[in-house]
Amino acid sequence: MAGADGGRKSPVDVPSMTLQERKCRITQLRDLFIFWHWNMWNTETNDTASSYTVTAPLAEEDAKIGRTEAEHKFRNRETWSGKFEFFLSCLGYCVGFGNIWRFPFLVYRNGGGAFLIPYIIFLSLCGIPLVLMEMAMGQFSSLTAIHLFGKFSPLFKGVGYSMAIISFFVCIYYNTIMSWVIYYLYSSFSWVLPWTVCDPAWASAKCFALNHTAHPINLSLTNVTLVRNNGESSVGLDKEDRMQIPASEEFWNRHVLRLSTGIDETGSLRPELLLCLAIAWISVFLCSFKGIRASGKVVYVTATCPFIMLIVLLIRGCTLPGAMQGIWLFLCPDFSRLKDFHVWIDAAMQIFYAMAPGWGGLLSFASYNDFHVNVYRYGVAIPIVNFFTSMLCGFSVFSVVGFLAHQSDTPVDHVVAQGPGLTFIAYPEALSQLPFAPAWAVLFFLTLFTIGIDSQFGMFETFLSAICDEFRFLRKYRGTFTALSCLVLFLLGMICVTEGGMYWVQIIDWYCAFMTLMIICIVECVLIGYIYGADRFRRDIALMIGHPICAFWSISWKYLTLATIASILFFNFYFQTPIVYEGYVFPKWSVAVGWTLAVSSSLPIPIYAVWKLSRSPEATLLRRISANIRCRPEYGPLLSVNRQAYLKDLALCPPNFPARRRPEEDDLSAEGEPLSPVFPLVQSTAILIPQPQR
Structure with missing residues (x-):
C-alpha cells in the first residue's frame, strides 16, 4: 500500500x-x-x-x-617534427664505431663471406624482431624505458633502470674514443701529417717512416730479412721481436695515448686528450639540452654525411693499386670456419652492438613518434640499412688496407688490426700514402666524428629521457640536468684519458653491457610472448599502422628469438675468454672490477622485483x-x-x-x-x- x-x-x-x-x-x-x-x-x-x-x-x-x-x-611532451628525423636519428644511433673497426675485422677473421651466414641468421632471428619489438612498445605507449616498464609490467620496472645504467656506463668511454677522433682530426690540419714522421719528442730508436727509403731489417729471433723499395713494416710481428716500428704506431701509443705498461700504472692525465674530451661533451650538450626538436635537425647533417664520405672514400680506395686484393680477402669465404663456435658467438655479439636492442635508445626515440607512424616499416628497414652500412664500411676499409699492403709489400693479414689499431694506425698510415693526404685524413676523421656523435647522443638521450620521464619535475630543468649529467660523465671519463686510460676503456667495453643486454632481451621476449601476449602485441602494431602483420613475428618473439638469445647467453659464458689487449693480460683485480660493472647494470631487475613484491x-x-x-x-x-x-x-x-x-x-x-x-x-x-x- x-x-x-x-x-x-x-x-x-x-x-x-x-x-x-x-x-x-x-x-x-x-x-x-x-x-x-x-x-x-x-x-x-x-x-x-x-x-x-x-x-x-x-x-x-x-x-x-x-x-x-x-x-x-x-x-x-616533444615529438619529432617529421618521420625522416626519426629514421635518421635511429640510423645514426645504430651506426657507430663498431661498424668501422669491429665488423670489417670480424668478417675477415671469421671466414670472410662465410661469416655473413651466421650474421644474417642472427639478424633475422634476433636483430630485426627485437628492434621492431622495442620500437613498437615505445611508439604505442609514448613512454621511455623506466616509465614504460613500470606500466607494462610493474614487477620488471628494473629493466628500464638497467637500460639507463648501461647507457650511462657506455657514455663514459664512448666519448673517450670521440676525444681520440677529435685529436686526430685536429692533427690532420697540417701539410705534413704527424704520424708520417718520427718526431724525436716522442719517437723511439725503433721508429721508422713508411715513406722513407728502406734498408734491410734483420730479425734476430726469426733470422728473416725483409727488403722493400719504399719502406718496411713489421706489423705482423710481436713487439719484442721487432727491430723497427712504424711511425703511425709510435704516434698512437707513445704520443697520443702515452700508453703505460699496464692498468696498475694509471699515470698522469693527458692534457690534450682532456681538452678533446671536454670538446666532445660540449658537443653532446649542445645537441641534447634542447631535446629532440634540436637534435632532430642536427641529424640531417651528422647522419647523412658519413654515408657520403664513406662512398667517397670507397671510390677513391677502389682506384688504388692493391685495393681489389684487399676487398677480395675481406669477402673470400672460408666455410670451414663455420665449425668454430666462436664465429657464431662473434656474429651474435656484433648484432647486439650494431642493432642496439636492449639498450633502450630505439625505444626512447620511437616514444616521440606520432601514434600512426609505420613503425613496422622502420623496425625492419633500420637493421637492414645498418647491415649494408657495415658492408660499405668493410669495403672502404679493406680497399685502403689492401693499398697499404701493396705499398709496403706486406701480406694483408700483417696489416689488418682489430679495434682502435685499425682506425688509428693502419687506416691513417694508408691515407698518408695518398696525394693530398691531409685532405683525405680530415675527411676520414670527420666521418668518424659524425658517426660517433650520433651514437653518443642516442645513448645520452636514452639516459636523460628515462630519468626525466620518471622524475617529471626534472623536465622543467632539462637544460640544467643535461649540463650536470655531462659534467659528471666528463669527470668519470677522466680516468680514460690518463696514460693507462686505454686499459680502462677495454675493461668497460668488455664487461659493462653484453650480459645485461642478453638478460634484458630475454625478459622482453617473455613479457611480450607469454605475459602480455604476442598476438595481442601484433594487434597493437596493427592498430598503429592500419593493417595486420605476419604471424611469424609472434612465433619469433615467443620461441625463436627467445631460444636464440638464451643459447647465446649460455654459450658465451661457457666459452668465456679472459680479456687481453695487445698481448697484455689484465690482472685479477681489474677483471673483478669489470664483473662488478656487469653485475651492477643488471642488479636493478631483481632488486626492484623483490622490492615490488614486498610492498x-x-x-x-x-x-x-x-x-x-x-x-x-x-x-x-x-x-x-x-x-x-x-x-x-x-x-x-x-x-x-x-x-x-x-x-x-x-x-x-x-x-x-x-x-x-x-x-x-x-x-x-x-x-x-x-x-x-x-
Whole structure:
C-alpha cells in the first residue's frame, strides 16, 4: 500500500553499501565524467592523431584513472617534427664505431663471406624482431624505458633502470674514443701529417717512416730479412721481436695515448686528450639540452654525411693499386670456419652492438613518434640499412688496407688490426700514402666524428629521457640536468684519458653491457610472448599502422628469438675468454672490477622485483607475482582518440586479465590504494559516449 511518500520505498528498503563500495561508485562516476568532458574538449580543439604535441601524465595518481588529457593537459611532451628525423636519428644511433673497426675485422677473421651466414641468421632471428619489438612498445605507449616498464609490467620496472645504467656506463668511454677522433682530426690540419714522421719528442730508436727509403731489417729471433723499395713494416710481428716500428704506431701509443705498461700504472692525465674530451661533451650538450626538436635537425647533417664520405672514400680506395686484393680477402669465404663456435658467438655479439636492442635508445626515440607512424616499416628497414652500412664500411676499409699492403709489400693479414689499431694506425698510415693526404685524413676523421656523435647522443638521450620521464619535475630543468649529467660523465671519463686510460676503456667495453643486454632481451621476449601476449602485441602494431602483420613475428618473439638469445647467453659464458689487449693480460683485480660493472647494470631487475613484491598487499607470493607482472590498466595509447580505438579493440578481443580475488582485494591496487575501475568501465562505454557538436 502506498504511504504518504507517494509510494516511494523507505530508506530502510534500499540495500546498504559498504564504504568501499561507495568509494568505488564515486570513482566510477568521476572517471566517466572526466572521460566524457575531455572527449568534448578533444573534439573542440581538433586534437587528432597527427598532432605533434603530445601531453604526458601529470602524476602517478592521475595516471591510474585513464590517461586522457584530463589528467595531464598542462604537461607537454616533444615529438619529432617529421618521420625522416626519426629514421635518421635511429640510423645514426645504430651506426657507430663498431661498424668501422669491429665488423670489417670480424668478417675477415671469421671466414670472410662465410661469416655473413651466421650474421644474417642472427639478424633475422634476433636483430630485426627485437628492434621492431622495442620500437613498437615505445611508439604505442609514448613512454621511455623506466616509465614504460613500470606500466607494462610493474614487477620488471628494473629493466628500464638497467637500460639507463648501461647507457650511462657506455657514455663514459664512448666519448673517450670521440676525444681520440677529435685529436686526430685536429692533427690532420697540417701539410705534413704527424704520424708520417718520427718526431724525436716522442719517437723511439725503433721508429721508422713508411715513406722513407728502406734498408734491410734483420730479425734476430726469426733470422728473416725483409727488403722493400719504399719502406718496411713489421706489423705482423710481436713487439719484442721487432727491430723497427712504424711511425703511425709510435704516434698512437707513445704520443697520443702515452700508453703505460699496464692498468696498475694509471699515470698522469693527458692534457690534450682532456681538452678533446671536454670538446666532445660540449658537443653532446649542445645537441641534447634542447631535446629532440634540436637534435632532430642536427641529424640531417651528422647522419647523412658519413654515408657520403664513406662512398667517397670507397671510390677513391677502389682506384688504388692493391685495393681489389684487399676487398677480395675481406669477402673470400672460408666455410670451414663455420665449425668454430666462436664465429657464431662473434656474429651474435656484433648484432647486439650494431642493432642496439636492449639498450633502450630505439625505444626512447620511437616514444616521440606520432601514434600512426609505420613503425613496422622502420623496425625492419633500420637493421637492414645498418647491415649494408657495415658492408660499405668493410669495403672502404679493406680497399685502403689492401693499398697499404701493396705499398709496403706486406701480406694483408700483417696489416689488418682489430679495434682502435685499425682506425688509428693502419687506416691513417694508408691515407698518408695518398696525394693530398691531409685532405683525405680530415675527411676520414670527420666521418668518424659524425658517426660517433650520433651514437653518443642516442645513448645520452636514452639516459636523460628515462630519468626525466620518471622524475617529471626534472623536465622543467632539462637544460640544467643535461649540463650536470655531462659534467659528471666528463669527470668519470677522466680516468680514460690518463696514460693507462686505454686499459680502462677495454675493461668497460668488455664487461659493462653484453650480459645485461642478453638478460634484458630475454625478459622482453617473455613479457611480450607469454605475459602480455604476442598476438595481442601484433594487434597493437596493427592498430598503429592500419593493417595486420605476419604471424611469424609472434612465433619469433615467443620461441625463436627467445631460444636464440638464451643459447647465446649460455654459450658465451661457457666459452668465456679472459680479456687481453695487445698481448697484455689484465690482472685479477681489474677483471673483478669489470664483473662488478656487469653485475651492477643488471642488479636493478631483481632488486626492484623483490622490492615490488614486498610492498604488494596480496596474501600469497603467487598472487603478488600475478598482480604485478601484468600490465597496468593505464598502459596504452596516450591520446584519447587513439585510446578509444585501442579500447574498442580490447572489447572485441579482450585479453586474459588476472582472475578475481577476494572482495576485499578486488578494489586494491598493487600499492594498497583504491583501484579505479575505469578500465572495464571505459572499455564498455567509451565508444557509446556521444560526441558534442561543433
